[in-house]
Amino acid sequence: MFRIRTHNRIAERGLEQFPRDFYAVGPEVEEPDALLLRSHRLHDEALPDSVVAVARAGAGVNNIPVDDYSRRGIVVFNTPGANANAVKELVAAGLFLGSRDIVGGFNFVQSLKNIDQPNELAKVLEAEKKRFSGTEVAGKTLGVVGLGAIGSLVANMALELGMRVAGYDPAISVEAAWRLSSRVEKMDSLEALLSASDFVSLHVPAIEQTRHLINAETLARLRSGARLLNFAREEIVDAGAVTAALDSGHLGAYVTDFPLPGLLGRDNVIVLPHIGASTREAEENCSVMAVQQLMDFLQHGNIRNSVNFPATRMARDGAFRITFSNDNVPRVLGSVLSVLADSNLNVLDMVNRSRGDLAYNIIDVETAPESGVLKAIAGVEGVIRVRTV
Numbered sequence: 001m002f003r004i005r006t007h008n009r010i011a012e013r014g015l016e017q018f019p020r021d022f023y024a025v026g027p028e029v030e031e032p033d034a035l036l037l038r039s040h041r042l043h044d045e046a047l048p049d050s051v052v053a054v055a056r057a058g059a060g061v062n063n064i065p066v067d068d069y070s071r072r073g074i075v076v077f078n079t080p081g082a083n084a085n086a087v088k089e090l091v092a093a094g095l096f097l098g099s100r101d102i103v104g105g106f107n108f109v110q111s112l113k114n115i116d117q118p119n120e121l122a123k124v125l126e127a128e129k130k131r132f133s134g135t136e137v138a139g140k141t142l143g144v145v146g147l148g149a150i151g152s153l154v155a156n157m158a159l160e161l162g163m164r165v166a167g168y169d170p171a172i173s174v175e176a177a178w179r180l181s182s183r184v185e186k187m188d189s190l191e192a193l194l195s196a197s198d199f200v201s202l203h204v205p206a207i208e209q210t211r212h213l214i215n216a217e218t219l220a221r222l223r224s225g226a227r228l229l230n231f232a233r234e235e236i237v238d239a240g241a242v243t244a245a246l247d248s249g250h251l252g253a254y255v256t257d258f259p260l261p262g263l264l265g266r267d268n269v270i271v272l273p274h275i276g277a278s279t280r281e282a283e284e285n286c287s288v289m290a291v292q293q294l295m296d297f298l299q300h301g302n303i304r305n306s307v308n309f310p311a312t313r314m315a316r317d318g319a320f321r322i323t324f325s326n327d328n329v330p331r332v333l334g335s336v337l338s339v340l341a342d343s344n345l346n347v348l349d350m351v352n353r354s355r356g357d358l359a360y361n362i363i364d365v366e367t368a369p370e371s372g373v374l375k376a377i378a379g380v381e382g383v384i385r386v387r388t389v
């Protein structure tokens with residue numbers, strides 16, 4: 001029986017893939033083998049010793065202490081691209097919310113609910129509508145910072161709206177580069193992108209290197225009146241610097257999915273309650289992908305879409321399987337193979353992959369390994385965690 005503890009609302013379409021005869025799943029599950037969550041924050045929360053994997057049904061993993069878990073051999077998964085279209089569509093809305101006073105106009109019309117004569121209503125609307133005029137996005141330049149799963153879709157979408165698009169991503173993946181239209185102008189630096197853009201949309205992960213990427217200095221590079229969209233994460237933007245730039249008029253508007261008290265109640269700030277990925281389709285995609293990855297890992301030891309361990313997969317034909325993670329240093333694999341040889345276990349197949357400081361191994365053996373063998377493997381210097389699956 002595998003035990004999965006869930007946090008947040010995980011779409012049923014994924015959860016129903018767990019065969020219930022050998023999976024216990026739910027928020028109250030004790031001694032879980034794995035956690036399945038969305039934005040639930042795991043920093044400062046004790047992790048049960050039983051956990052071997054954490055699956056994030058979504059893209060960002062800044063709610064998970066990945067470095068700490070890596071040292072403990074806990075495999076962290078995410079679901080790359082599964083919610084990208086949902087975010088792209090909300091960014092499209094964000095562009096229009098930032099360029100036309102849709103929110104002001106909507107609130108104004110709502111405030112007229114006590115006028116019951118159509119003629120009188122029409123008169124007030126005609127007299128006041130000039131207060132809510134805006135600009136068009138067509139012909140303007142959108143700068144996209146981060147051209148991964150979401151940024152590349154946003155860039156291509158903006159071209160379809162008739163915008164010019166500039167992109168900046170010093171570590172763009174081959175896959176994202178293939179997706180990107182050749183009409184997107186590649187910028188050499190963030191500063192160059194900011195000074196060329198009327199709108200800027202952020203699509204980078206929240207990591208140490210991107211904390212306050214947008215600050216007083218970088219905001220100063222923006223064209224006067226430019227609009228900033230942040231559907232990535234709160235910490236990428238220095239909110240104090242943004243409010244100062246809004247107050248001075250240098251920044252025309254801030255549209256974000258990440259509310260903070262100082263941002264609320266301002267005319268030129270549009271704040272949404274982190275709903276970028278809140279569509280039925282995205283929630284289902286993320287849930288299905290996360291569940292499939294977890295099951296493949298728990299039942300077969302295969303790793304796909306992990307943010308800390310190397311992708312590792314080996315076909316299975318009924319053999320007994322041992323998996324182990326280790327520090328990526330010489331002699332660990334050799335010592336483990338010696339343990340197997342000393343125990344008369346015949347190796348049928350094996351795979352060894354590394355990523356940075358970590359390595360992961362799948363070894364199929366002909367006969368069932370006894371618990372003493374697993375203990376001996378765990379005792380090899382550099383081995384982090386051992387399982388039989």
Ligand SMILES: NC(=O)C1=CN([C@@H]2O[C@H](COP(=O)(O)OP(=O)(O)OC[C@H]3O[C@@H](n4cnc5c(N)ncnc54)[C@H](O)[C@@H]3O)[C@@H](O)[C@H]2O)C=CC1
Pocket residue numbers: 058059060061080081083084087145146147148149150151168169170171172173176203204205206209210231232233257274275276277278
């Ligand atoms: N509002 C919401 O509900 C959602 C927000 N997100 C946020 O969006 C972020 C991006 O998501 P994806 O596009 O799926 O991730 P991704 O991993 O596919 O793309 C991120 C891209 O940012 C680039 N990058 C990293 N540091 C950079 C820097 N300093 N300057 C420029 N580019 C840089 C990377 O090379 C990569 O290509 C997530 O990490 C998450 O924080 C994701 C999904 C939903």
Ligand SMILES: O=C(O)CCC(=O)C(=O)O
Pocket residue numbers: 038039057058059060061083274275276277278
């Ligand atoms: O699960 C959610 O609603 C948040 C999605 C998100 O922010 C992400 O995937 O990074």
